[in-house]
Amino acid sequence: MSPGTGAALRLLAASVDAKAVAEIGTGCGVSGIHLLHGMRPDGVLTTVDPEPEHQQFARQAFRACGFASNRARFIPGRALDVLPRLADAGYDLVFCDGDRLEYLDYLAESLRLLRPGGLVVFEGVFAGGRTVDSGPQPTEVLRLRELLRAVRESQELVPSLLPVGDGLLCAVKR
Numbered sequence: 001m002s003p004g005t006g007a008a009l010r011l012l013a014a015s016v017d018a019k020a021v022a023e024i025g026t027g028c029g030v031s032g033i034h035l036l037h038g039m040r041p042d043g044v045l046t047t048v049d050p051e052p053e054h055q056q057f058a059r060q061a062f063r064a065c066g067f068a069s070n071r072a073r074f075i076p077g078r079a080l081d082v083l084p085r086l087a088d089a090g091y092d093l094v095f096c097d098g099d100r101l102e103y104l105d106y107l108a109e110s111l112r113l114l115r116p117g118g119l120v121v122f123e124g125v126f127a128g129g130r131t132v133d134s135g136p137q138p139t140e141v142l143r144l145r146e147l148l149r150a151v152r153e154s155q156e157l158v159p160s161l162l163p164v165g166d167g168l169l170c171a172v173k174r
Contacts, residue, residue: 005123005165006034009095012170013038016119018092023047024079024106025097029058031123032072033065035095046073046091048082048098083109091115097123100140103147111156114173120157122147126167 009031013021018039023032026049036045049055055074062072075082079098083106094110096103103122110120125131125148130141137145148169151159157171 001030001034001123002165005168006030008162008164008168009034009121010038012119012121013043013093016092016117019043020091021045021093021095022083022086022091022110022113023095023097024083025049026051026054026058026074027097028054029061031095031097032058033061033067035093036062036065036067036071044071044073046075046086048075048077048079050076050078052076080105080109083113086113088112089115091118093119093121095121095123100124100127101143103143104150107147107150111173116173118173120171120173122169124166125161125169126163128166131167 013035019042021035021039023035023045026032026047032045032047055076059074080102091113092115094113096106114120125144127141127144130137131144151157151169151171156174158174159171162168162170
């Protein structure tokens, strides 16, 4: 994750005064650290990843940054298996950095999870510039284009595309 992307995540979490954030794709914890820095001091990050070793590494990284263990909830598993079990309208922000082929499905779940005024953020939507390239593209890029179109055309969302890192697609739920 680029420093600019991290700074944008901190800003976005702070802008919605985030107390509850859902993260799809724990990775090594870098995005979670930025989100936690932007969240309220009593906020909780719920992070989902199919790889338990990623979550263990992130747990250690959060601790090394001084975050109390009760600031993060780690749920191992595929996002599309876990997200339906999370509370409707219980989140201020949903950050999606998982399987790009599933981003459209994450959007549907995010709309259910977010409170009105909440924010959904998708990482990597430029796909290294391929989403705007007119040549033949792999399925991942075609799915990203579908996501961009769905967010742009949604009456439920107010979108913006931030040109940081590999692109952050952000949308506020009305």
